[in-house]
Amino acid sequence: MKLFYCPLACSLADHIALEEAGVDYERERVDLSTKITATGRNYNELTSKGYVPALQLDNGEILTENVAILDWIASRHPKLGVRGELGRTRLLEALAYISTELHRSLRPLWHSSSNQEMAEARAAIQTRLQFLSDSLAGDYLFGENLTAADCYLFVMLLWAERFDLETPKPLVALRERMRARPAVRVAMAVEGLN
Ligand SMILES: N[C@@H](CCC(=O)N[C@@H](CS)C(=O)NCC(=O)O)C(=O)O
Numbered sequence: 001m002k003l004f005y006c007p008l009a010c011s012l013a014d015h016i017a018l019e020e021a022g023v024d025y026e027r028e029r030v031d032l033s034t035k036i037t038a039t040g041r042n043y044n045e046l047t048s049k050g051y052v053p054a055l056q057l058d059n060g061e062i063l064t065e066n067v068a069i070l071d072w073i074a075s076r077h078p079k080l081g082v083r084g085e086l087g088r089t090r091l092l093e094a095l096a097y098i099s100t101e102l103h104r105s106l107r108p109l110w111h112s113s114s115n116q117e118m119a120e121a122r123a124a125i126q127t128r129l130q131f132l133s134d135s136l137a138g139d140y141l142f143g144e145n146l147t148a149a150d151c152y153l154f155v156m157l158l159w160a161e162r163f164d165l166e167t168p169k170p171l172v173a174l175r176e177r178m179r180a181r182p183a184v185r186v187a188m189a190v191e192g193l194n
Pocket of ligand 1: 066
């Protein structure tokens with residue numbers, strides 16, 4: 001299996017989840033400006049979506065979308081999932097929220113946007129971070145154990161830090177807790193982020 005990633009992109013969430021799962025996998029960097037991978041492949045031929053992450057399974061199939069990839073990893077490595085009858089649904093609920101509400105809101109900060117777009121984005125992000133902070137069930141989103149949703153949230157918190165966004169204290173603590181985890185340190189070191 002091979003993860004296609006770009007440093008500090010949202011694919012870091014999947015990178016961390018694979019490290020946390022302790023699986024054997026390869027990774028290949030993608031230059032998003034040229035769409036050429038580290039081995040010289042045309043990334044658009046791998047996925048016409050042209051964005052990271054993509055996870056190539058051992059049978060050659062390509063998975064895309066953070067929600068799907070993180071859910072796939074958690075389904076195979078239940079320590080990254082949520083326990084209980086509604087566990088998978090709750091995990092998907094959190095992944096969908098992070099993807100569609102938070103990740104999406106952060107986009108204007110990465111691209112040249114008007115002052116008004118920036119201000120609206122910052123306000124939306126603050127509301128959504130507060131919601132997530134209020135829903136923390138312990139050290140992590142679902143309690144004392146890290147799940148695939150925390151991997152995704154962590155990347156959004158790194159971006160919030162990068163753009164100097166006001167972040168509720170419990171989420172700052174979660175970010176630092178995550179940053180100290182050996183698997184996170186490995187993924188970040190590979191991406192040149194330490
Ligand atoms: N819907 C996709 C969006 C992924 C996405 O936004 N990837 C960004 C990096 S965080 C990217 O590769 N952008 C480059 C591009 O779109 O050309 C998902 O949730 O996985």
